[in-house]
Amino acid sequence: MKRFLGLAALAATVLGHSYTAQAAGIEFGVGHTSQSSMTYRLGLKSDWDKSWLQSDVGRLTGYWDGAYTFWDGKKSSSSNSLSFSPVFVYEFAGETVKPYIEAGIGMALFSKTEVEEQKLGTAFQFEDRIGVGLRFNGGHEVGIRATHYSNAGLSSTNDGVESYALHYTMPL
Structure with a gap:
């Protein structure tokens, strides 16, 4: 656990420095897993400052997302993860x-290979997400997101885990 917290601190420092130039916002999220655990997420977002397919209807754009998530499992099955996507x-x-x-599709590193009864097989997981939300003038944002974690068959054990979360982003 101490090793993971040290890695988390190092990753937060590196991610914080890389986001400083184009920081879009800090995200707070609260969610629920398919196994009834709560999740608490703290993330940094950096807009790409590019757009494609711009029309009167809208535009395609994107951002980099780096986050820490606490998975509040029952008994001793709580876990932590760092993700980038x-x-x-x-x-x-x-x-x-x-x-x-x-x-988006990114990657995550878990502190344990189990979340509740779900056996992840490896600490390294792929992170797949889909979500909807609202962006307000001034940079504030609210939304809902479904995220799936899986090792994509890197291990014969691959239960995967899902999180369904509400999130709020405030500009930095």
Whole structure:
């Protein structure tokens, strides 16, 4: 556990320095797993500052996401994870509120290979996400997201785990 916390501190320092130049916001999330555990997420987001397919309907853009998640399992099955993911966002046009949909595939490193009864097989997991939300003028954002973690067959044990979360992002 001490080793994982040391790695988490190092990753937070490195991620913090890399986000300083283009920081978009800090994200707070609360979720629930498919196994009834709570999740608490703290993330940093950095916009790509690029857009494609821009029209009157909206635009395609994206961001880098780095996060720490605490998985509050029952008994001694609590876990921690660090994740990093590129996320594509289709942002619909709007003046003060812009609805969006997002999807991304990244990676995560768990402190344990078990979350509740789910046997992950490896500490390294792929992170797949899909979500919807609202972006407000001034950079604030609220949304809901489904995230799936799996080792994609790197181990014969691969139960995977899902999290369904509400999140709020405030600009830095």
